[in-house]
Amino acid sequence: MSSTITALFQSFSQMAKETRLPLKEGQYVTGKVVNMLPKKQAIVQIGNQKLRAQLDASLTSGEHYLMQVKQINNNSVLRVISDRPLSSTENIIQVLKAVDKSPTALNIYMVQQLINRGYRFTRHTLFEGLSILEENGGSSGTKDVLLQMFKNQFPIKESIFQALKTRGSASLTQVLAELTNQKKWENQRLQDLSLLLTGKKPFTSLTKTIKSQLLSELSAGEQTSFSLLKQANINPPQTYYDNFKQQTASIIGRSLENLVTLEEAEQILEHSLEKEQRILAPFKTSDVKNKLAELFKDQLPLTHREIRILKEWSQQIYKLTQSEPPNSAVLTHTTQLIKDESIFLKMKPFLGEGLEQVLQQVDRSSLNQKLQSRFIHTLLTLIQRQVPPDSQAQLLEWVLRGDLFDVNHKETYLLKLKSMMNLSGFQDEALLLKNAEQYRLKGMSIKSLLIQNLQENGAPLNEGVKQALNMLNGIQLLSQHETAHTLQLSMQLPGPLMKMDEDAFVHLEGRKNKNGEIDPDSCHIIFYLQLEQLKETVIDLRIIQRQVNVTIFNDRTNVAAVVESYKNKLSIGLEKLGYQLISLVVKEGKVNTRASLTQLNRQGVDVRV
Template sequence: MTVLGIVRDRLIQPANNGVTTLRDGQIVQGKILKIFPNNRAEIQIGAHKLVAEITTPLSVGRGYFFQVQAADKLVQLKVIGEPLKQENSQNIVHLLTQLGIKGTKLNSQFMHALMNDKVSFTEEQLQQAVQMLEKAPSKTDAMQVLKEMIANRLPMTNTIFQALSSNQHTTISPLLHQLITELRQLPHLQDSQQKLLTLLESIVERPLSSELQLVKQMFDAPQQRETIFTLLKMAGIVDINQQVSRLNNAVGQFLQANRNHISVEQFWNSFIGREIYKESSMSQTVEQPINSLKTNFQHTTGQNIGEKEVGQFSSERSNQILQTFSTIVVNAREIQAIAAKIIGLFHHPLKTNTISSEQLATWRNMIMDELIPLLPTITKEKIRPLFQQNKMENNTQLIQLLQMMANKETYKIAQDVLLTETKEHNSLYEPLQRQFIIHINNYVQSIGLLDESQLKMHFSSILEQGETIVNHKQPETVKSLLLQMIQQENVGSNERVHQLLHFINGMQLQSVQESNNFLHAALQIPGEKLGLHKDIFMQFEGKKTEKDQIDPDYCRILFVLHLHHLQETIIDMHIQKRIISVTIFNDIHDLTYNNTDLKETLAHNLNKLHYHLSTITWKPLHVPEQNETIKQPKKDLNNQKERFDFFI
């Protein structure tokens, strides 16, 4: 079972511990405490006692199954069958028979689960549940989902059952990646499919720096590879003397060695370290991105670099590209015209090596006087060495640069990079907390969790203002695009499309639950965009405010994370009168010691929000076996994941 499933099990408990309100048609188990005149009796149902009107002679101290027939000022209960026997299994089979349901072992197990968790139900709910239970492939999972549907009074439909079932054993990211892979493999994408692919990629993929955008484009559009490579030369990212053949060889070897997982970051950092600075041949094992960036920085500056500076160095390279491309795009028309003129005058004699000394001098002077002044500063610096010696190799490099500058496609690529960078607001280099907030807001909107809510608000606004409903276009989300694809005949049977749609519906059904004066909210977020291996799960619970929101002064927040070094980690925050106590569950390290600076930073930042940090406590995530200390490494933590609900 996933973390989501465990916490969901815990979520439904507060709503079902005992019976607070009886609804017409419900079937409950009760015990007669006292008999009063006028067919009245005091009955205990769960942890609650109530006075009800009875229509059948009953015995004090005996238990019965009752069916609620009315829930006005005085509850009316109808007795079902005979008094309960000590053997609970006999009672359950007898009740099933009374309701016209087969007393099979499976149905009895389901009824037993409902009774144990004190989940009241109606005859109609039970009949619909056993029908879906019979058809379900996994009976155990189906029982859990059906029990949740009854407990939360959800419609007993197959659609809702599939929605909740899809959330049992997976998280959102694997489903998104599976659909992305299938869409990319299609030979031709329809409009809705292309929009869906773009949205999915924006949800799960980390924002790429400018250079990595270009590298990704090299993989996606091989026909543009040479142009992109030359643009990177102009930006000073790639050595001006490097040949595109070396890039093609590197790409081929990388694809062969990494067929299952292509990382443009891993490829590019490795290529920079090996091809540009000639550390070693591509036949050696590909280094990790961090190590390659360190080596790159050392070659470039002669200084050492730590992991904290890696992001800054990558940012500087991206800024260098953006500055170069900005100048190229601004001067695009003049650069293109002059490059085309020079090529037209001297291309043939240069290509056939029949150019005279006078022509060669004129050719070089035109480049120096007319073209170079229009180019970015870094490009001028990289091109000037090519004029120092009259070598065939240098002339060839200059010809390739001129051809690239005369091509319209060059400026379109540069402009696309600038537009993408503007659209992303350079979020890759934002502080982590800012990235986190941006990611949550974009994800909740893009995936479609708010679709129905926004539509309801729109129609409510129209009705209040008395306006006629006009063509209202909702923002396109993953959910709305999935619905469009299902309606199209050629993709309507796509299993991944249906599976993801059910999962999103399941998240919506489980996102907010209410019980008495409390609210329970849960949110699952793709973690890859924030650099995590697995998805993030957050749970909020607390008292309701007058606006039906969680009271920030009295609440509890649970974070379930899977971190690179700390692995599975649960952070449990209790807030009472804006005083916060934090419990960290982790099997690897006791995070409360030797972290004074981090504690002070956390306390300081919470004070800015008018909260006070009280305590930070560490506890192991899993229960250690006998004769096993907490600090001993576990061979397989995954086999014990179902046990940490004991601590939550």
């Protein structure tokens, strides 16, 4: 990982450090005595929070001390380890003795760093951390990873250490490339997904994947693929699930009442090309691709809740077009929500001026019947084509597998970013908790397949599998930092997926709105890219109240002229999305990450920009 990326992530971590972490009994903490009170009580500052605590010794106001949390309540109890200066050798040796570790130079260094930086630890976590340090040697990389684990309050385990170490030293591009080069995978899906995420053509075609998933789901009574095909108009809207299941069973010549795994479904289709071609007939491969691409393009940049609000609102407007009285309370409430939550701005690229005109007419209670009817028909059709959250990952995989967009299409990069999130396995835990059987039917992610391979196969493949698994776990561990009010998201993408040679990095900063979601009106996004012509490039994108300021850092000459030639196109594109380009600046030289990032405006994120 380059020094620029390292500096970026250190700056991100510095900002995350502001979080108020709860105290836990048994923790060693660095505390500043703000003010001594009678009866050995004091106001103590620990990190960025102050508390009233009972001490077991009288201390000097304004000084820092090493303390241990003994009790947490309205009047916390802190045990003072020593009344000597914070980083005195006596403090460190006393702590090492408590965890039964020798006062070696390496151990003393690590404890001293933890104390000086104010990182919290317990006897158990310190013992585990020093054991990892002894096992892996005292290189600067090892020490940095351990300090990162303590700072973020990660579990101090060897598996977490290896994940973060791999993430900091290896390339995701190279790790996935090695997976695609393996010749002995028993599960073709693992190699296929690795190929997809490195921008290469998978072994299994789009249509065969759809049909295999369809057979497996039909046998389990699951309707995800069936519903997606109907939404894309590949299956006619009047097609009934039970009839379709019976027809498909007749085509393949076997019952679909017993579970058919994905692997079994693929074998069924491999043994008879004629049977495969009859499923989804009369549509050709090109028809399927075009209809899936159209469905993906119609997906609105709205949350599930926002779609529900829009649907409720449109249903009330529809009643007006049918000369029926609407529910005035629902109409008024949803109209206000559409305005307040920027739904109007997000919908403008899809509906043009129609939405604004209808909203104005609702406000004036002077509705144009003809305009309403035409507009509501378009809106309701669009709403019906919205894919449910549980099916979005499947649509993403199909679109990516079919290579349905040109490299310069505006939706391509959004598709690839979402695909990395879904296919890599970053959301596995949440999906498995929600519905393990449904997740298995849809086909496991790279991460799940790696775990399965590690459990089933012998040593020859294990090292490559372990490295890939550690890499994905490391990226996931550092991908999100959330507080009550803000959200940070850091993503690492394989270069070939984005048509680059090396990994790409994206960092997003946002403040949550009143609904606990990211406010899209203001945000700060940083892209770190290795471009073919411009080489190392950092793009700093700041959006405040939908006004956009872009700064590009690059150390090559004549970049400003190239960027300027795209300014008008960028401005028009942003305007269509409801944003205004305020400035586009190119600065030669490396990005001053600390100066740039300490002034972040943490106010939401709109990944579509």
